[in-house]
Amino acid sequence: MINTVGTNIISSLGFTTNENYENVKRGISGIKHYDVGTFGLPEAFMASLIEKERLNDLFYPYCNHVSQSNYTELEKAAILSVFDANKEANIDLSSKKTIFIISTTKGNVKNLETPSKNPMHKVYLWHTAKLITTFFQNTNTPIVVSNACISGAAAQITAMRELKNRHFDYAVVIGADFLSKFIISGFQSFKALSSDICRPFDKERCGLNLGEAVATIIYTNKVHNAKHRISLSDGAIRNDANHISSPSRTGEGSFRALNCVLQDINKEEIAFINAHGTATLYNDAMEAVAIERAGLQLVPVNSLKGYFGHTLGTASVLESIISMCALQENTILKSLNYNEQNFENQINISTENKRTHKKYFIKMLSGFGGVNATLLFEKISQL
């Protein structure tokens, strides 16, 4: 079990955890329509984007000792996010006992568009990670996790293991992915994008929206402070062994990952499941099967994709933070844009913000490469 000491989210819904969480509670979505020509794309799309002007303004005061142009917007957001998370945590980021773990699928892939302007090394994911740790004068080699859309969960599991094995005292887990022509065109080519705001688990769902976000969680194996009472208790990664780009019909990997974290707990104590819920036809149907097979059909399920879109390598860091805020306040958040389901076996989708007094929540994730992850979070009773 590892404990949270500080968090931050930078997204279309705000630049702090609190700003983001309050917007979600009010049912606000950051997903908007973007015209042809945005990112140089020949097609219009719906997405949730970070306000770049505000990002640059907020970063400006931090760059007195370096040139602003040394950093891409993704790197600025990551640095800003760590700074803000550490306002609460107040740990020594430069310590040998602090490890940085960066979760990203594509990092600065946007730089491939203009190779003449950008030196090649800027697109290496380890380079982005090194730039961030150097900024904070941390000399440990950062760990970079790139495990498709479950990267953020894999990074948290990596943090849990490093801290359990006492290699470090603190782990700074950063999820960071920005959108670009590269990523959006790819999802368009898969016909995976919805032309309207996505509808996770709804029978009318017809695809996902992409989102950009950066989020940070600082974990420790030391005792809890008074403010944060949610711990990461367990986590598992399992493969479908079925297909590289479409989920297993039987929810094989997802079901197995769920089973791993359910071993030692009472299912009656689960407040909610925060599913991946991308709103593609196959992902949501697969998760419904996995949830039902794991005997969790009565547990309230929500997806946060209607608020933030699918934020790729950031998704499970961001969604874990929002879900932690909810559990801390004894709240189950509603899943946006859901009316009715058409799954063979019904699951319990959360349609309004509700009270709960249960102590666990489960985070589910799935991604390309047939990979699935499950995280188990637990509320620790007041000391």
Added chain:
Amino acid sequence: MTDFYRALEVNYPKFFKMDGLSKLGFLASEKIFENTPNRFEPREDIAVVCFNRSSSLEIDMLYQKNIQSNENYFPSPSVFAYTLPNIVTGEIAIRNRFYGETSFYISEKYDTEMIFRTVNNCFLDKITNFVLCAWIESFKEKLDVKMFLITKEKTDNEFSEQTIHMNDN
């Protein structure tokens, strides 16, 4: 790599659809498991954990070429699917029916300290008894694969930073 594939005498047409990274990973894992009894029995106790320096940059650059201009705009889903480094771990899992953990990490260099630490950490998963661990790099015509099957049990050939450093094949 095609010659190597033919020499293995396996029939797996999907091989020809794979990108360089997946082909390398596939070939190395075939070599490791070729004589394993009941090798296609489904199992959950083998994790596939890979590392490299360049992520999927080789195929990323190919994909970028196909979308660079809107006059010659051909985003291909079959190319895009491989623009994630962990696809190779999925290909190995599909081939061998491994339902266990699959993960991919990026580091600047072949970092034996980090690989050793990460693989040992994987055994904290209660089901994982073996880790198929690899360094796989396929970029700028440079191919490099080092693959190890590591067991939780104690053996004569002990897994350490030194052994993975020496076993440079």
